[in-house]
Amino acid sequence: MPLKSLKVLDFSTLLPGPYATMMLADLGAEVVRIEAPNRVDLLRHLPPLLAEGENQTSACFATLNRNKRAMALDLKNPAAVEAIKQMIGDYDILVEQFRPGVMARLGLGYDELARINPRLIYCSISGYGQSGSHRDRAGHDINYLALSGLAGYSGRAETGPVLSGTQIADIAGGSYPAAVGILAAVIERQHSGRGQSIDISMTDGALAMNALFGANCLVSGKDPQPGSEFLNGGSFYGYYRTADQRYLAVGSLEPPFLKGLLQALGKPEWIGRASDTHPEAVDAFKADIQSIIETRPLQHWCEVFAELDVCVEPVLNFGEAADSELFRSREMLVEVPLAERQSEQEFEPQRVRQIGCPIKFSRSRAEYRSIGSPLGAHTRDVLREQGFSDEQIERMLAAADQTNA
Numbered sequence: 001m002p003l004k005s006l007k008v009l010d011f012s013t014l015l016p017g018p019y020a021t022m023m024l025a026d027l028g029a030e031v032v033r034i035e036a037p038n039r040v041d042l043l044r045h046l047p048p049l050l051a052e053g054e055n056q057t058s059a060c061f062a063t064l065n066r067n068k069r070a071m072a073l074d075l076k077n078p079a080a081v082e083a084i085k086q087m088i089g090d091y092d093i094l095v096e097q098f099r100p101g102v103m104a105r106l107g108l109g110y111d112e113l114a115r116i117n118p119r120l121i122y123c124s125i126s127g128y129g130q131s132g133s134h135r136d137r138a139g140h141d142i143n144y145l146a147l148s149g150l151a152g153y154s155g156r157a158e159t160g161p162v163l164s165g166t167q168i169a170d171i172a173g174g175s176y177p178a179a180v181g182i183l184a185a186v187i188e189r190q191h192s193g194r195g196q197s198i199d200i201s202m203t204d205g206a207l208a209m210n211a212l213f214g215a216n217c218l219v220s221g222k223d224p225q226p227g228s229e230f231l232n233g234g235s236f237y238g239y240y241r242t243a244d245q246r247y248l249a250v251g252s253l254e255p256p257f258l259k260g261l262l263q264a265l266g267k268p269e270w271i272g273r274a275s276d277t278h279p280e281a282v283d284a285f286k287a288d289i290q291s292i293i294e295t296r297p298l299q300h301w302c303e304v305f306a307e308l309d310v311c312v313e314p315v316l317n318f319g320e321a322a323d324s325e326l327f328r329s330r331e332m333l334v335e336v337p338l339a340e341r342q343s344e345q346e347f348e349p350q351r352v353r354q355i356g357c358p359i360k361f362s363r364s365r366a367e368y369r370s371i372g373s374p375l376g377a378h379t380r381d382v383l384r385e386q387g388f389s390d391e392q393i394e395r396m397l398a399a400a401d402q403t404n405a
Contacts, residue, residue: 001028002364006186007090009034010068012097013041015167016174016202017125018064021095023179025067026357026366029093032382033065034084035375037072050338050352050371057372063354065372066336071383072376079396081107087386088113092195093121093182100130110197120195121185125174129201139203144169148206149214153224153232160226173205228279235282236274239315240290246298247315248305250289260310265292322355332356336368 006029010021013035025031035041043061050057073080085108088094094113096103103109103124110122127144128134134147145151145168146161155162181198189195207214212231213224227233230253239247252261262268273285293301298314305312316324322333334356357366383393 001367002361004028004030006030006092008032008093008095009084009087009091010095011103012095012125014043014097015064016170017095017097017178018043019171019175020123020125020178020182021068022064022066023175023357023359024093024182026368027359027364028367031068032071032378033068033373034071034073034075037074037376040375044375057374059352062336062352062371066354067367067369068372069378069382070373070376071379073379075106075108077396077399079399083383083386083388083396084108085113085116086388087382088120089117090386091117092119092186093123095123095125095178095182097125100124100126100135114195114197118194119189121182121189121198122195123178123182123198123200125178125200125202127201128203130199132201134203141167141169141202144173144203144206147203148173149210150206153213153226153229155226156233157225157227168209169202169206172209174200174202177205234279235277236286236289238286240293242296242298242301243294244297248293248298248301249313249315251311253311257310260308261312264304264308264310264312265289267292330360332358334368336371339370 003024006024008021008024008029008031010017010031010033012018012021012033018033021029021031021033041061043064044056044058046058046060048059050059050062073083075081075084096108104112110120110124113122114120124130126135127139128137142151142163145154145164148169150168151161154164178198178200181200185196185198210217213229217223224232231237235253237251237253239249241247250261252258258274259268259271262270267288270285270288273281276282276285301312302314321327327333332355334354335351336354338350338352352371354368354371356368359366379397380390380393383396384390388396
C-alpha cells in the first residue's frame, strides 16, 4: 500500500476532512480519528444506521471513516491536550477542521506542535481560510459556491442557481486539495527534513474550479452567464427528457460526434445548425432535438446509442450506476468488513457494500479493512501504544466524564 509509512491524527468532522483522510487511509496511511466524547459527529446519526446504541454508525459515517481507528478525547481537558502533545512526535500529519484559531486556543496550534515535532505536516481545512476578511465567518457548501462565482452561472436563466447533488466545494474544493497538499508536503519533507502548515480554504478551492469561464472573464471582462456558455446551456450540450420522464445526457460537441448523433436521430441535414450561436437559433435547435428524444423511452435510446461512440449516455439514478457494468468492471463498489480481523483464526466478519477508492495503481492497491468505528473504540489501545499506563488512561477518561457530567 503506497502510504503505509504515514501516520495521521485526524481531528476533522462531517465531510471535507474525513473524506480527505479516508483517501489516505484507503491507500495505507494509519489514521487515528479523534472525536469529542460529548459532541458526536452528526453524520453518525444520519439514517440509515448500521448499528444502534453505543455502536451506532450510519452508512455514510461508516464509509467516510473506514480504515480509521477512533479515539474519544475531550480537548478541553488539559490531560487530553498533554496526551496529544506526547503522541505528536510519533505522527507525520495532523488534519483539523475547526474555526481558525480554535486549535491554538486549545494549545494544539501548529507553532506549538511543530516545536515538539518539526517534521509535522499540519493541514487546516476551513470555509474561508486561516487569513482574510471571512476567516471567522460560518459557512456551508452553498455559501462557498455562491462566493466563488460558480453558482452565478450554474443553472438556467429562468430558474437561477441550482443545488448540486453533491457538495462540490466541500469535496472538490476542500478534500482533494487537502490530500494533494498533504502529499506534496510529504515529498518536500523528504528534501528539507521539515514539516509545514497547510491552509486549505474550501472557497479558494471553489474559485479555482472556474478554470474555463473564469479564465475567460479575467481576460474579456465579461461575466459568464447561466444558460449562455457552451457547457452550461448556451449550446445543444445538455440533458433531454425521454418519453418515460427519464433523461439522456448529450455531449456530442465535436463534428464526428454531432454527425453520429444527428444520424441516430434521423436528421443528418441538421448538421449546420450547431454552428449558429445566436440564442434564438440555439433554443430552436435544442427544442427540435428534444421533440425527437421525447417520443421514445430511455431504454430505446440506450439501445440506439449503445454501439455508437458519440458522447450520449443515459442519466442513471445512483442505484443503477452502482449496479452498472461500468462500475462493476472498474471495481468501484467494494465489500468492507464491519470490524478489522485481529488474527487469521477469527471468523470473517459481516460486510457492508461501499463506494471504493477511485485511484488505480499498476503495483499498489487500496485496501478496505473495516468500516468507521464506534465512538472511542480504540482510545485505550492507542494510548497504551504511546506508553500511557492503564492508571493514567483511566484517570484521564474519568476526568473527561466528570467534565461532561
